[in-house]
Amino acid sequence: MYSKILILYFPPVVAQNAVVCYLTKDYDLLFNILGAKFSTKEDGIMVLEVTGTRENYKRGVRYLKEQGVRVSYAEQEIWRDEDKCTHCGACTAVCPTGALSVKRPEMEIVFDKEKCSVCELCIVTCPSRAMGLFSKNAESILP
Ligand code: SF4
Ligand code: SF4
Incomplete structure (x- = not known):
């Protein structure tokens, strides 16, 4: 599954809720309105977490833009839940940048x-779901 936080800007003439509902109906995307x-x-401004397949996500964003919605992307960063991490090392095998590494001899x-x-x-x-995405700027956009 693919998940992103979007910041949507709706011109006054666009019916916000109806447009967003089509993301689920036509593109099989789950959404969570964060603000x-x-x-x-x-x-109008809406901060939305959208989850689905990468392909459906791309199609859904294209649909939003076609409806006149300006789509911006929340600045995101990865965080690790230290309580959940078991230090199994699985993530180090896939991390392409070396951001996750093994500290030896510990x-x-x-x-x-x-x-x-x-x-x-x-x-x-x-496997422990210890890694997650955090939005750095989405909350700060809304009053
Ligand atoms: S895969 Fe998950 S549990 Fe294992 S070391 Fe990486 S973050 Fe920790
Ligand atoms: S795999 Fe590595 S580079 Fe990719 S998000 Fe995780 S820590 Fe960052």
Whole structure:
């Protein structure tokens, strides 16, 4: 599964909720509204977490743009839940940048955020679901 946080800007003439509902109906995407601000005069803003296959995600975003919605992407970073991590090492085998590595001789898995490219491979690989995505700017957009 693929998951992204989008920031949507709706012109006043576009019916926000109807447009978003079609993401589920026609594109098999799940969505979670993290926040929204609407006005009759200005563009409405909605912060939306969208989950589905990568292909459906791309089609859904294309659909939104065709409806006149401006789509922006939340700045995201990877975080690790230290309580869930068992230091099994599975993520180090898929991490392409070396952001996840084995510290020897302790055999601890170290996460270096500075090296992370946010490719998300570790999220789908981790058997403990210790790796996740965090949005850095989505919440700050809304009052
Ligand atoms: S795969 Fe998950 S549990 Fe294993 S070391 Fe990596 S983050 Fe920790
Ligand atoms: S998101 Fe990609 S680059 Fe970042 S830690 Fe996970 S596997 Fe490595």
